[in-house]
Amino acid sequence: MLLILSFMGGIIEGIAFTHNVFIALFIGAVQFVALYVIVIALAGKTYNEIEDTTSLFVSILSNHSKGSSDIVTIMQNTLPSMKGPIKELISKFLLDCEQTGNVDLAFDYMKESTDNRQLQTILVNLKNCMHFQANYEEVLEQMMGQIAASLSAREERKNILFSMKLTLVAISIASVFIVLFIGNGIGIDVKHILTSNMVGQAILLITGILYLFVVVKLFSTDK
Numbered sequence: 001m002l003l004i005l006s007f008m009g010g011i012i013e014g015i016a017f018t019h020n021v022f023i024a025l026f027i028g029a030v031q032f033v034a035l036y037v038i039v040i041a042l043a044g045k046t047y048n049e050i051e052d053t054t055s056l057f058v059s060i061l062s063n064h065s066k067g068s069s070d071i072v073t074i075m076q077n078t079l080p081s082m083k084g085p086i087k088e089l090i091s092k093f094l095l096d097c098e099q100t101g102n103v104d105l106a107f108d109y110m111k112e113s114t115d116n117r118q119l120q121t122i123l124v125n126l127k128n129c130m131h132f133q134a135n136y137e138e139v140l141e142q143m144m145g146q147i148a149a150s151l152s153a154r155e156e157r158k159n160i161l162f163s164m165k166l167t168l169v170a171i172s173i174a175s176v177f178i179v180l181f182i183g184n185g186i187g188i189d190v191k192h193i194l195t196s197n198m199v200g201q202a203i204l205l206i207t208g209i210l211y212l213f214v215v216v217k218l219f220s221t222d223k
């Protein structure tokens with residue numbers, strides 16, 4: 001709802017100040033994307049914080065599983081060593097266990113409280129270990145290998161996304177250079193052609209929206 005209001009507000013602002021429908025639509029799209037990117041960035045921050053501390057979480061769980069086979073006790077012993085979002089999730093898990101007396105339900109709540117797929121998988125595995133009385137230490141050691149592979153893939157993905165962002169910046173600069181300088185050099189006022197009629201303005205609007213779409217895709221996958 002907030003995103004839609006931001007879009008509509010941008011259109012109203014654009015019409016009020018420019019009296020041009022195409023510019024108004026683009027301003028609305030820019031405001032929509034800007035707010036969306038902020039939301040994605042905040043969510044990505046939490047996601048990355050969980051990703052960065054997941055290996056520590058599993059390692060500490062593994063250490064405490066040597067002295068206990070009760071998952072609630074293991075979580076209680078793990079809690080003081082953790083920080084950030086995972087610590088908050090563990091605290092909520094222990095509170096749910098205390099209030100409901102249902103560890104299964106507490107695991108379900110914990111899983112639903114995060115969108116980090118790797119952490120969700122770990123929680124499912126811990127829940128299965130509890131049901132089948134499996135050795136927590138062995139299962140957690142296997143998870144450590146999976147986490148190491150996941151972190152390596154994450155770094156590769158980040159490098160690829162960074163290269164894509166650089167490419168997008170280079171293309172943007174080249175486009176501005178073509179419009180402002182090359183057109184004048186060959187005696188064609190590209191800027192005037194694109195801004196002086198509805199067809200040109202429509203082309204600019206479509207190009208701008210496609211550009212914003214690419215920006216959103218880059219940011220939404222950067223986690």
